Amino acid sequence: MIWGPDIFILAILVVLAIAAVISRDLLVATVIFSGYSLLMAVAYVQLNSPDVGFTEAAVGAGVTTVLFILTIARTARMEEDGS
């Protein structure tokens, strides 16, 4: 088993997840989340589960991103200050 690529992918996943959470711009957060899903698909394929990776790439990186962007277009783009 090769540890290098796995640890690299997981480290980028953690960075992307934190960036998506702390981003104030929801459109930026959505695009980061799309990249997160794509890397997650690579991680699934790396873990010998191409079926789940397939679903993650099609649904996570494709369809939900479009649905999130449509939702942002209908509501507000910037996150409001929580009290």
Add this chain to the structure above:
Amino acid sequence: MSESLFGEDVIVRTIARLVAPFIQLFGLYVLMHGHVSPGGGFQAGVIIASSFILLALALGLPESKERFKKTIRLPMESSGPLIFALIGVTCILAGGYYLQYGIAFLFPPAVVSAILISAVEIGIGITVLAMIVTIFYAMAGD
């Protein structure tokens, strides 16, 4: 989102129109090879639906809707579960349990199993395709 996101850009429109059939062909490949390789009904439905989403983003929503009308989508949404349930009940009628594929029914069990699994996958794919496109159209407006 009644207008296209990219206006009248010739490159985007042409590429989207060219690529969409290949996406759908790949979806059909995933659908028909779901039982021997990664993929299956759900993934194939999502892939084919994404081609219609691509058309809606590049050509505008009305032009995408024209290619996949509501009169086609509504029967597709309901026919998928119907295919699934009918195959399940057929297995009962042939002497097995619900969705027990490996029964001897005119053909050897292995052949029957392959045919029935493919048919169930097709039913799942039809429903997922129609539902995801419908959700997208409903959220995109009109």
